[in-house]
Amino acid sequence: MGxxxxxxxxxxxxxxxxxxxxxxxxxxxxxxxxxHLDSCGYCRKxxxxxxxxxxxxxxxxxxxxxxxxxxxLVALRLPEP
Amino acid sequence: xxxxxASEPRELxxxxxxxxxxEEEALELSDQVYRVARRLVSSREExxxxxxxxxxxxxxxxxxxxPGTNMRAWLLRILTNLNIDRGRRLQxxxxxxxxxEGDYFLYNRMEQAAGGRTxxxxxxxxxxxxxxxxxxxxxxxxxxxxxxxVDIGDFTYADAAQILDIPVGTVMSRLxxxxxxxxxxxxxxxxxx
Numbered sequence: 001m002g003x004x005x006x007x008x009x010x011x012x013x014x015x016x017x018x019x020x021x022x023x024x025x026x027x028x029x030x031x032x033x034x035x036h037l038d039s040c041g042y043c044r045k046x047x048x049x050x051x052x053x054x055x056x057x058x059x060x061x062x063x064x065x066x067x068x069x070x071x072x073l074v075a076l077r078l079p080e081p
Numbered sequence: 082x083x084x085x086x087a088s089e090p091r092e093l094x095x096x097x098x099x100x101x102x103x104e105e106e107a108l109e110l111s112d113q114v115y116r117v118a119r120r121l122v123s124s125r126e127e128x129x130x131x132x133x134x135x136x137x138x139x140x141x142x143x144x145x146x147x148p149g150t151n152m153r154a155w156l157l158r159i160l161t162n163l164n165i166d167r168g169r170r171l172q173x174x175x176x177x178x179x180x181x182e183g184d185y186f187l188y189n190r191m192e193q194a195a196g197g198r199t200x201x202x203x204x205x206x207x208x209x210x211x212x213x214x215x216x217x218x219x220x221x222x223x224x225x226x227x228x229x230x231v232d233i234g235d236f237t238y239a240d241a242a243q244i245l246d247i248p249v250g251t252v253m254s255r256l257x258x259x260x261x262x263x264x265x266x267x268x269x270x271x272x273x274x
Binding site for chain 1: 097100104108111112115116119120125129132133136137140141183184185187188204205208210213214217229232233253256257260263264
């Protein structure tokens with residue numbers, strides 16, 4: 001990732017949030033982000049929020065299939081030869 | 082010749098066994114396939130049709146599946162191709178608006194809506210299931226597909242790339258942008274409430 005944790009470190013931290021949570025940063029970039037998060041409550045809160053948001057989105061987007069559909073799928077099996 | 086003829090029933094029986102095994106394995110995955118399908122399309126009926134078509138096609142072409150490979154990804158590849166064939170993807174164009182909001186945008190908006198209080202971490206108090214589902218369905222298809230596969234279906238980037246027949250880098254960029262679009266949509270809902 002370009003930029004780095006220079007003068008605009010919170011801006012950069014926002015930029016690397018997704019690759020950080022996806023574990024896509026290099027070890028060095030990850031360590032830089034960790035160091036910033038350790039000292040910056042502003043960014044840390046927003047990272048925790050993003051992480052919880054992903055869990056919540058996944059949870060509420062689950063919808064189970066109906067038993068009727070399941071029975072229809074079973075009925076689609078090819079007949080025995 | 083006699084030996085050849087005698088081996089035919091054995092081969093047929095082995096093939097029938099392989100097919101039954103394939104069908105059973107595919108059916109075991111149907112709940113997971115449906116959960117992804119449901120979020121790729123906008124209604125339960127569409128999702129049910131799509132899953133039925135997918136399984137009908139999968140059962141017909143079971144011999145093109147390579148045993149030992151990821152069957153869930155194989156089924157989802159059929160499903161997403163059918164979805165594209167049906168033209169559902171054309172219902173919405175890719176998001177034409179420039180996306181200026183960053184990844185902190187939703188949190189900042191929620192904090193603002195909470196009157197400066199900083200306890201906005203209670204996401205479920207602020208955003209309902211309908212808000213989330215509605216916001217996700219408002220994300221253009223190209224971006225929504227990758228969010229659904231990776232964030233809801235738990236597919237790896239590589240699997241999502243294979244399913245959608247796009248490079249891994251495109252999966253990553255669409256996921257990054259798609260999540261931001263999703264948060265922008267959610268921020269609008271926070272503003273409405």
